[in-house]
Every structure is written in structure tokens, then in C-alpha cells.
Amino acid sequence: MGSLDRYLEMRDFAQTPEPDGGTASGHLAPRYSIQKHDATRTHFDLRLEWEGVLLSWAxxxxxxxxxxxxxxxxxTEDHPLDYLTFEGTIPKDNYGAGTVMLWDLGHWQPLIPVGKALKKGHLHLRLHGARLTGEWHLIRMKTEGKRENWLLTKAEDAASGARDPVARYRRSVISQRTMREIAADKPPVETQGGKRPGFAKPQLATLSDKMVAGEGWWHELKFDGYRALIALGDGGPRVFTRNGNDWTDRFEGLLPALAETDCDSALIDGEIVAGAGLDGFSELQKAITAGGPFRFYGFDILSRDGEDLRKAPLSERREVLEEVMKPLPALGPAQLSPVISKDPEGAFETICKAGGEGLIAKRIDAPYRGTRSKSWMKVKCERRDEFVILGWQESDKRGRPFASLALGTAEGDGWRYIGKVGTGFDEDQAEALAKAMKPLARKTAPADVEASEAKGMHWITPELVAEIRYAERTGGDRLRHAVFLGLREDKPARTVRLDNDAPSEERPNGAGIGISSPERVVFEGAGYTKLDVARYYEAMADRILPHLAEHPVSLLRLPEGLGGERFFQKHAGRGFPDGIANVEITESDGKTAQYMMIRTAEGLVAAAQMGTIEFHIWGSRVDRLERPDRLVFDLDPDEGLDFAGVKDAAFEIRDLLAELDMPSWPLLSGGKGIHVTVPLRRSAGWDTVRLFARVFSHLLVARSPKRYTAEMSKSKRKGRIFVDWLRNGEGATAIAPYSLRARPGAPVAMPVSWDELKKVRKANAFDLGAALERDAEIAFPDAVSISQGRVDKLKDMLDASE
Incomplete structure (x- = not known):
């Protein structure tokens, strides 16, 4: 329908920065924008994506x-698709010369067929922009000549009557620049605000088979989307999933709609669903793949401008949330979750007839709890749950990658088969599922499955979680009339259990995390169990987290205890529990990988629940991985050397560092040695720190060659202490302070003072019990810089000793 001939004829692209083409974004709904254009006279250009071009009106x-x-x-003439987000200055003597600001951006929804509407001269549409929302009319006037005049009017709805948007919005919707700043080619304005809060564990609702109502309760819609906590503040919005994964990049199109909130910082709880008139979980899955559209419904707030609101009752939190979200336009991509205060039964019936999810009843006087509780109760219109995919069954139909999927849930440390699903997949979903399952192939079934149901089944490692609608569960807990709705990437496989919506009242827990097989003995001899390990990390969280949080972390896992298999895991997996966040890091080969990060006591206990004994941390934090925040010398003695010699070496290193004005502290490794650690200001890069560590270690060897070696070779270590300086490199790890060690007796890597070290008789002096009873607080020294002057001084000392 559209043509760019006129647009191309009118412009000299050797002089104007305007785009000359573009391809469709693939978004599920057509895109829309408005550009403020300071040409001969200031006007606003409306752009509507349709059939490969942008329909345009001034x-x-x-x-x-x-x-x-x-x-x-x-x-005006149709514009190319890339013009949608154009912002800049068209030079003088070019058509349309002047400054162009991207004033609004979003999607639009035609309410009558577009071809028919354009021919008739009446385009009825709904806008889903960051600034313009609701229904609008474009009506063509009877005019003579080539000029085609239309009238733009706002329809009566919840968005009508709002403040004049032309006067209200004076900055770009994306770059936040004024017209003057765009004309001067200033850089985008950095988002300012208070300190942006980090992730916090969300409150979860308990499933109920009947409506919960009465005095002290209100009701809200149960949305069909992804749970999301949105953190606002300095640096711009961040979007976290319910288990702490940062999905800001996946929901980037939603961020402009959050710009006008009334706060310097906040952490808002809500749900992201498909936007622009699209409904349902499967549509949201497609929107995530396509890049939009989205809508966010905020229903709670955990903090505002640095004030923690979680202890306040829901009614007070709601008042604050309404204040924060009040400036956002009605019917926009970011809205308040509506509260139903009357006739919840009638509302539930209406919602179910309309194909909705159901209702959530909330106690008005209850605080916010980061766990599943009965102060939030959900009632579903239909049976829908998450299940883990265990395998796929061959199809006899050409072109279909599988006939059905085997489903299961976590049970204890294993898996339970729950039935199959063979409907609900469209062609694209089936191909995407086949691709996702291929690398997870395994030879054996992950759960016990009867031979008749296992026929033709190809098994996979249980990592993929599917949302399933079903009629009922049989007496044997098999699903009847199951329908696939989509994958749930926000929910780890290991958390998916039968009746997962009920709080665990029988299973022992730590930090609110249920512990399976709590009586399993992990440390034989010492008698410490898996539950002891979990509760140790819960109790020690305030000590270990300052060292662990914001550092990439690797886990040493022993799911069966010291006597079983052990493996060192540095990359995150799909089935990981809540509290273990993912962070994407570019590795030395240029490829990216998902690493782990733990910020909360829940994360520590969740790791213990999956068999973790040891936590090993990087020497730098995720916000500046290239700048280390610590220097570590690991003193590893040869067999036969006593601990007194290792202590002497630690004091010698302390004194040598002191000559360079670099205070340090000792860590008993829990094994045989000591780690001497220097806190660093993040001013030097890894190359400088690694060079310093290497020269320092060689200086020790030069001064005492019979005592030290700086080489890893076993033959060089005989009778000596290996000064392991290689831990000071990007991606290298060292044991975290206060971490348990996977050694007999449950020893702990324990920080001590230099005075205390004089009295300690072994590197594994503190076991789990002693660590819990320890009251001593270590005064860690202030961080210092590794300057070039310090490196040069060290080199001079080495030259003088050789």
C-alpha cells in the first residue's frame, strides 16, 4: 500500500542524516511514534507503522x-521504518531543515481495518505510547488540491482530559534531551535519581480452592504474565524476575513508560503481560522473542527514596504506590493493578467468563513478606501449573519434531513423572522447543516411568519449565486434557513441585527455603547434616555476604556429602533455585556465559539446598570486572611442613607489604595454609595487579629461596611454601571468607586478626560449630591503590636482592 518514492525524491542523503530505509521490527503489534519537529514552524509528526512504511501526518x-x-x-509522504526513532538535526537548505526530537514511542492498535479506514477517511485507533494512550480518531476533511487535511481528536475514555501533553513533555522520550540540546548534538541525558535498590525476594500467594473474602481483605486480578520487580533510580530502571535474574534487556521497550514516576528511587512489585491489546501467556512469550509490546501492572512497593516499606501494612504501601505511579498516563504501558473492594465472587465469575486467570485476595493490614504466605491467597479460574519437561516422544507426522512432551515435578532430590502434553504447540513453538531440548539429551529417564508410557521417548536433563493448562489430576496424579501454553524461563526447574502453591509446613527450612533430605549426613565423623549446613549459612549471612555480594561466585557442590561425587560449578544453570542470580560475562574468547551471583541469605541457603559446601569468589565486582578489589597471596605448604612455618611466612609477607604502605589481613584457609589479603581500591586493572603479585612473590623467593617457591610444579615445592600469586587474575577465584570447606571435620575459612594468628595452631582451627559461637569481629583494613610507584619500588627491591 505504501510507497517511499516521494520520500526518497525529496531528500539528498549525502547531506541529511535521515534514514533511507529500514526493515520491520518483528514486534507483535505495529509500532508508533511522534516526533517534535522544529522546521519552518514547530509541529508534531505522527508515525504509524503499516505494511512496510510509516504512515505520516504533521x-x-x-x-x-x-x-x-x-x-x-x-x-505527508510515507516514511521508511527506520524513521520511527530518528532524532537529530536536518541541515539547513534540506527539505524539513530543523531539529527533530523523538517525543513519544510505543505501539498502536487499529480498531477497524486500516485499508478500509484510509479509503473511507476515518482511522479509529488506540495508542499505547509512553505519553499518548487511549483511543483516538483521525478524520479526513474535504479538501481541494494535493494537500490532504485530517483532524486528530481524542475519544472519551479514562485517558481523556489529562494535562496538555505538549506543555508537559519538553524532553525526548528516549534521550531525555531538550530541543536545544539535540540541536547542539549533546549526548543523551543520564538518568538521575537516588541510589537504585537491588533485588529483593518477592512475596508469593498460596493457592485456595475457594474465595477468600470478608473484612480486612481486598482483591486484585491474577495476571497472565511474568512476575517482575522494577528497580528505579540512578542509572535507569532495571527489571528483575522473581528469582533475581536481570531481564532489563528483554523488556527494554517498557522502560520509557516508567520515566515519569514520582520518586528518586523505588522497588515496585508487579507483573509484565503482553501489551497493545494482546492477551495471554503464549502471546507474552512471543512478545519477549519479538521485543514487544509489553504492559506492566504494579501492585506493591517495597521501598521508595531509600525508605524500606515492607513492614508497613498493604493499605499504606498502596497509598505510596499510587503516589509514585500517579504521573503515569492512564491506559499506558505502566499501570496500577486495579483493586476490587466489593463483590469478589461476581468479579471472579466475570473474569473467568472473559478467559481471565482469577483473583488474588490480600490482607489489607499485612506486611510484605519475601516468601509464600497466607496473607495472599489466589483463586484460579482454571487449573494451570508449571511442570518440568523430562523428554519428548517421536511423531509419525512429517515435519513435526515431536508428538508429545513428558512432564514431571521435583520430588526430594529426584523427579516424578506426571503425564504428557501433546497439544497447544504451534509450528514455531514446536521448533523452538525441539531446539531447546536438543543439547539436554540424555540416555536414561530422569524419573520412574512405566514401560508403556516410555515407548518412543527421548529423555532430556530436567531444566525446561512449561506452563500447562489441564482439566484435572487423576488419583494417580496424572494430568488429564493437558494443553501447553509456553515456557517459563523465570522459574528454576528444581523449584517446581506438586502443589507448589502451598507453603511448606513439614519440611525444615533455612531463610524460608525448604531443605530436602535434611538428615543426610554431609560431614561424617563430625555428624553435621545438610540442614546444619543450610542453617550455618543462614546464621553467617551477615558476615559472608559483604565478601560475597556483587562478586561472581563459583560453587563446590557435593550433593551426596563428602563421600560422594563433587564438582566445581562456575556457570549458572536453568534449574537453579531462587536467590542465585545470573550475570552475563564476556569471556576471554569473546563469547558470553552466565555466571552466578548471590546477594541474600536466601541465596546462600538455596545453594546449600542443592548440595553446595564451598563458595569461591572472583577478585572483582560485577560492575567493574576489569578492576580488582583485593589482592590475595595463598600460602600452600608442602606436605610435612608444620603450620608454625606457614604463620612465619604470613607475618613476613605482612611486614613486606607494610614496607609498601599496604595493610593486609590473614584468612585461615580451613585446609593447610593461610591467605594474606590486601583490600584494593578499584584504580588499577588486572594486568597491573597481576604484575605486582608476580614481582612480589619472586621477591620473596629471591630473599628466601629455600623457604618459598612461586612455581606451581610439585617438584619445585618440596620442603617449601608455594606462594600462589596466580589467584590474582581475571576469572580466578579464591575461597570466600566464612565459607565451609569440603574436608573432614567441617572446617571454615576463617578471617582472624594478626594478633590472633600468633595463637592459632592450625589452618583448620575453626569448624562449623566453633564458627557459629565465635564473637570476634575482625577490623578489616582500608583499601589501598596499587600505583605505578608501588610497582616500581617493588621492582627496585627485587633488583637489589638478586
């Missing part, structure tokens, strides 16, 4: 939310 005075206002909109 609105002379800009849009108005007043339904009584009729704004002249002159139809």
Missing part, C-alpha cells in the same frame, strides 16, 4: 487529550 499544534479539541493533521 499535527500543527500537537496532540491534545481534550476530546473537544480538533487538531489539524496534514497527511
Amino acid at each position: 499535527i500543527t499544534k500537537g496532540p491534545s487529550f481534550d476530546p473537544g479539541e480538533k487538531r489539524l493533521a496534514v497527511r
Whole structure:
């Protein structure tokens, strides 16, 4: 329908920065934008994506939310798709010369067929922008000549009557620049605000088979999407999933809609669903793949401007949330979750008839708890749950990658088969599932499955979680009439259990995390169990987290205890529990990988639940991985050397570092040695720190060659202490302070003072019990810089000793 011939004829692309083409974004809904254009006279250009071009109108005075206002909109030439987000200055003597600001951005929804509407001269549409929302009319006037005049008017709805948007919004919707700043080619304005809060564990609702109502309760819709906590503040919004994964990049199109909130910082709890008139979980899955559209419903707030609100009752938190979200436009991509205060039964019936999810009843006086509780109760219209995919069954139909999927849930440390699903997949979903399952192939079934049901089944490692609708569960807990709705990447496989919506009242827990096989003995001889390990990390969280948080972390896992298999894991897996966040890191080969990060006591206990004994941390934090925040010398003695010699070496290193004005502290490794650690200001890169560590170690060897070696070779270590300086490299790890060690007796890597070290008789002096009873607080020294002057001084000392 559209043509760019006229647009291309009117422009010299050797002089104008305007785009000359573009391809469709693939978004599920057509995109829309408005550009403020300071040309011969200032006007606003409306762009509507349709059939490969942008239908365009120049609105002379800009849009108005007043339904009584009729704004002249002159139809102009179709523009290329890349013009949608164009912002900049068209040079003098070019067509349309002047400054262009991207004033609004989003999606639009035609309410009548577009071809018919354009022919008739009446385009009825709904806008889903960051600034313009609701229903609008474009009506063509009877005009003579080539100029095609239309009128833009606002329809009566919840968005009409709002403040004049032309006067209100003076900055770009993306770059936040003014017209003057764009004309001067200034860089985008950095988002300012208070300190942006980090992730916090969300509250979860308990499933109920009947409506919970009465005095002290209100009800909200149960949305069909992804749970999301949105952190606002300095640096711009971040979007976290319910288990702490940062999915900001996946929901990037939603961020402009959050720019006008009334706060310097906040952590808002809510749900992200498909936007622009699209409904359902499967549509949201497609929208995530396509990049939009999305809508966010905020229903709770955990903090505002640095104030923790979680202890306040829901009614007070709601008042604060309403204040924060009040400036956002009605019917926009970011909205308040509506509260149902009357007739919840009637509302539930209406919601179910409309194909909705159900209702959540919430106690008005309850605080916010980061766990599943009965102060939030959910009632579903239909049976829907998450299940783990255990395998796929061959199809006899050409082109179909599988006939059905085997489903299961976690049970203890294993898996339980629950039935199959063979419907609900469209062609694209089936191909995507086949691709996702291929690398997970395994030869054996992960769960016990009867031979008749296992026929033709190809098994996979249980990592993929599917959302399933079903009629009922049989007496044997098999699903009947199951329908696939989509994958749930926000929920780890190991957390998916039968009746997962009920709080665990029988299973022992730590930090709110249920512990399976709690009586399993992990440390034979000492008698410490898996539950002891979990509760140790819960109790020691305030000590270990300052060292662990914001550092990539690797785990030493022993799911069967010291006598079983052990493996060192540095990359995150799909089935990981809540609390273990993912962080994407570019490795030395240029490829990216998912690493782990733990910020909370829940994360520590969740790791213990999956068999973790040891935590090993990087020497730098995730916000500046290239700048280390510590220097570590690991003193590893040869067999036969006593601990007194290792202590002497630690004091010698302390004194040598002191000559360089670098205070340090000792860590008993829990094994045989000592780690001497220097806190660093993040001013030097890894190359400098590694060079310093290497020269320092060689200086020790030069001064005492019979005592030290700086080489890893076993033959060089005989009778000596290996000064392991290689831990000071990007990606290298060292044991975290206060971490348990996977050694007999349950020893702990324990920080001590230099005075205390004089009295300690062995590197594994503190076991789990002693660590819990220890009251001593270590005064860690202030961080210092590794300057070039310090490196040069060290080199001079080495030259003098050789």
C-alpha cells in the first residue's frame, strides 16, 4: 500500500542524516511514534507503522487529550521504518531543515481495518505510547488540491482530559534531551535519581480452592504474565524476575513508560503481560522473542527514596504506590493493578467468563513478606501449573519434531513423572522447543516411568519449565486434557513441585527455603547434616555476604556429602533455585556465559539446598570486572611442613607489604595454609595487579629461596611454601571468607586478626560449630591503590636482592 518514492525524491542523503530505509521490527503489534519537529514552524509528526512504511501526518499544534479539541493533521509522504526513532538535526537548505526530537514511542492498535479506514477517511485507533494512550480518531476533511487535511481528536475514555501533553513533555522520550540540546548534538541525558535498590525476594500467594473474602481483605486480578520487580533510580530502571535474574534487556521497550514516576528511587512489585491489546501467556512469550509490546501492572512497593516499606501494612504501601505511579498516563504501558473492594465472587465469575486467570485476595493490614504466605491467597479460574519437561516422544507426522512432551515435578532430590502434553504447540513453538531440548539429551529417564508410557521417548536433563493448562489430576496424579501454553524461563526447574502453591509446613527450612533430605549426613565423623549446613549459612549471612555480594561466585557442590561425587560449578544453570542470580560475562574468547551471583541469605541457603559446601569468589565486582578489589597471596605448604612455618611466612609477607604502605589481613584457609589479603581500591586493572603479585612473590623467593617457591610444579615445592600469586587474575577465584570447606571435620575459612594468628595452631582451627559461637569481629583494613610507584619500588627491591 505504501510507497517511499516521494520520500526518497525529496531528500539528498549525502547531506541529511535521515534514514533511507529500514526493515520491520518483528514486534507483535505495529509500532508508533511522534516526533517534535522544529522546521519552518514547530509541529508534531505522527508515525504509524503499516505494511512496510510509516504512515505520516504533521499535527500543527500537537496532540491534545481534550476530546473537544480538533487538531489539524496534514497527511505527508510515507516514511521508511527506520524513521520511527530518528532524532537529530536536518541541515539547513534540506527539505524539513530543523531539529527533530523523538517525543513519544510505543505501539498502536487499529480498531477497524486500516485499508478500509484510509479509503473511507476515518482511522479509529488506540495508542499505547509512553505519553499518548487511549483511543483516538483521525478524520479526513474535504479538501481541494494535493494537500490532504485530517483532524486528530481524542475519544472519551479514562485517558481523556489529562494535562496538555505538549506543555508537559519538553524532553525526548528516549534521550531525555531538550530541543536545544539535540540541536547542539549533546549526548543523551543520564538518568538521575537516588541510589537504585537491588533485588529483593518477592512475596508469593498460596493457592485456595475457594474465595477468600470478608473484612480486612481486598482483591486484585491474577495476571497472565511474568512476575517482575522494577528497580528505579540512578542509572535507569532495571527489571528483575522473581528469582533475581536481570531481564532489563528483554523488556527494554517498557522502560520509557516508567520515566515519569514520582520518586528518586523505588522497588515496585508487579507483573509484565503482553501489551497493545494482546492477551495471554503464549502471546507474552512471543512478545519477549519479538521485543514487544509489553504492559506492566504494579501492585506493591517495597521501598521508595531509600525508605524500606515492607513492614508497613498493604493499605499504606498502596497509598505510596499510587503516589509514585500517579504521573503515569492512564491506559499506558505502566499501570496500577486495579483493586476490587466489593463483590469478589461476581468479579471472579466475570473474569473467568472473559478467559481471565482469577483473583488474588490480600490482607489489607499485612506486611510484605519475601516468601509464600497466607496473607495472599489466589483463586484460579482454571487449573494451570508449571511442570518440568523430562523428554519428548517421536511423531509419525512429517515435519513435526515431536508428538508429545513428558512432564514431571521435583520430588526430594529426584523427579516424578506426571503425564504428557501433546497439544497447544504451534509450528514455531514446536521448533523452538525441539531446539531447546536438543543439547539436554540424555540416555536414561530422569524419573520412574512405566514401560508403556516410555515407548518412543527421548529423555532430556530436567531444566525446561512449561506452563500447562489441564482439566484435572487423576488419583494417580496424572494430568488429564493437558494443553501447553509456553515456557517459563523465570522459574528454576528444581523449584517446581506438586502443589507448589502451598507453603511448606513439614519440611525444615533455612531463610524460608525448604531443605530436602535434611538428615543426610554431609560431614561424617563430625555428624553435621545438610540442614546444619543450610542453617550455618543462614546464621553467617551477615558476615559472608559483604565478601560475597556483587562478586561472581563459583560453587563446590557435593550433593551426596563428602563421600560422594563433587564438582566445581562456575556457570549458572536453568534449574537453579531462587536467590542465585545470573550475570552475563564476556569471556576471554569473546563469547558470553552466565555466571552466578548471590546477594541474600536466601541465596546462600538455596545453594546449600542443592548440595553446595564451598563458595569461591572472583577478585572483582560485577560492575567493574576489569578492576580488582583485593589482592590475595595463598600460602600452600608442602606436605610435612608444620603450620608454625606457614604463620612465619604470613607475618613476613605482612611486614613486606607494610614496607609498601599496604595493610593486609590473614584468612585461615580451613585446609593447610593461610591467605594474606590486601583490600584494593578499584584504580588499577588486572594486568597491573597481576604484575605486582608476580614481582612480589619472586621477591620473596629471591630473599628466601629455600623457604618459598612461586612455581606451581610439585617438584619445585618440596620442603617449601608455594606462594600462589596466580589467584590474582581475571576469572580466578579464591575461597570466600566464612565459607565451609569440603574436608573432614567441617572446617571454615576463617578471617582472624594478626594478633590472633600468633595463637592459632592450625589452618583448620575453626569448624562449623566453633564458627557459629565465635564473637570476634575482625577490623578489616582500608583499601589501598596499587600505583605505578608501588610497582616500581617493588621492582627496585627485587633488583637489589638478586
